[in-house]
Amino acid sequence: EQILQPMLKDSDNLYAESMLYQIGLTQGRPATAKKARIVEETLLKKIGMSSTPHRFADGSGLSLYNYVSAEMEVAFLRYAFNDANIYSDLFTHLPIAGIDGTLAKRMQKSIAKGNVHAKTGTLSGVSSLAGYCTASNGHILAFAILNQGQQKAAPAKTLQDRICIALCK
Numbered sequence: 001e002q003i004l005q006p007m008l009k010d011s012d013n014l015y016a017e018s019m020l021y022q023i024g025l026t027q028g029r030p031a032t033a034k035k036a037r038i039v040e041e042t043l044l045k046k047i048g049m050s051s052t053p054h055r056f057a058d059g060s061g062l063s064l065y066n067y068v069s070a071e072m073e074v075a076f077l078r079y080a081f082n083d084a085n086i087y088s089d090l091f092t093h094l095p096i097a098g099i100d101g102t103l104a105k106r107m108q109k110s111i112a113k114g115n116v117h118a119k120t121g122t123l124s125g126v127s128s129l130a131g132y133c134t135a136s137n138g139h140i141l142a143f144a145i146l147n148q149g150q151q152k153a154a155p156a157k158t159l160q161d162r163i164c165i166a167l168c169k
Contacts, residue, residue, distance in 0.1 A: 004093040008119060009101035013060035020059025033058075047075040061121050073130045073144035081132070081142060091117055094131050097164065107161050111136070111168045118143075118164075125149055127156035133167045141167055 007015035024036035037056065044051045049072050057065035080086040095101025098113030102120045107113055118131025130144035145163055147156035 004089060008090075008093040009095050011102050011120060013062055016060040017058060043076075043079075044072075047072075047079045049075055062123065064123065068146075070130075070144035070146050073146075074142050077130065077132065077142035077144070081140070091132065094118055095120070097161075106157065107164060110161075110165045112161065112164045115168045116164045122153055125151070127153045127160070129157075129160040129164070133164055135167060136169055143167060 003015055003019065006012040007019060020033055020036045021031040023039050024033060025031035027035035027038050036059070040056050041051050044054065053067060054069065054072055055065065055067040057063035080090050094117035095103040096114060097103045097107035097116035097118070098105075098110075103116065103118065107116060112133065115134040116131065117133075118129050121128035121130070126146070126148050127150055128144070128146045131142075133141050133143060135141055143164070145160045147159065150156045
């Protein structure tokens with residue numbers, strides 16, 4: 001609770017980096033990023049993804065040496081959805097469109113308000129949004145949108161919001 005809230009809702013990168021070392025600690029002391037990668041590799045295999053095209057260079061996602069795909073992010077989200085323990089913590093702490101966190105000012109006057117729980121990601125030239133949305137029929141959909149090559153984040157965020165609104169319909 002004390003870590004997930006600021007890490008996910010407010011996008012606190014220091015907490016995310018610290019989480020990487022906590023994950024590494026599960027492989028023994030001392031906690032290292034290298035040990036965390038062992039856990040990451042294991043999880044990639046569990047979700048049926050190859051580690052070859054993917055790379056996690058840090059815990060916050062701020063490194064330009066991170067290589068992820070929308071397919072991989074959705075696979076992680078589906079894995080989390082199918083594990084009640086993971087999903088309840090994750091879903092509860094993701095920013096909610098039009099309500100709180102990094103999505104508080106987005107999708108405020110749309111069907112997506114309150115129905116999109118997702119994590120933002122922004123780097124120079126890159127903007128992403130990944131999480132869950134509740135469609136009008138009650139189905140929960142996992143999604144990941146990665147926009148690359150954007151000089152400004154605003155157009156990418158507008159597109160992401162439009163996609164989320166369409167998914168919620």
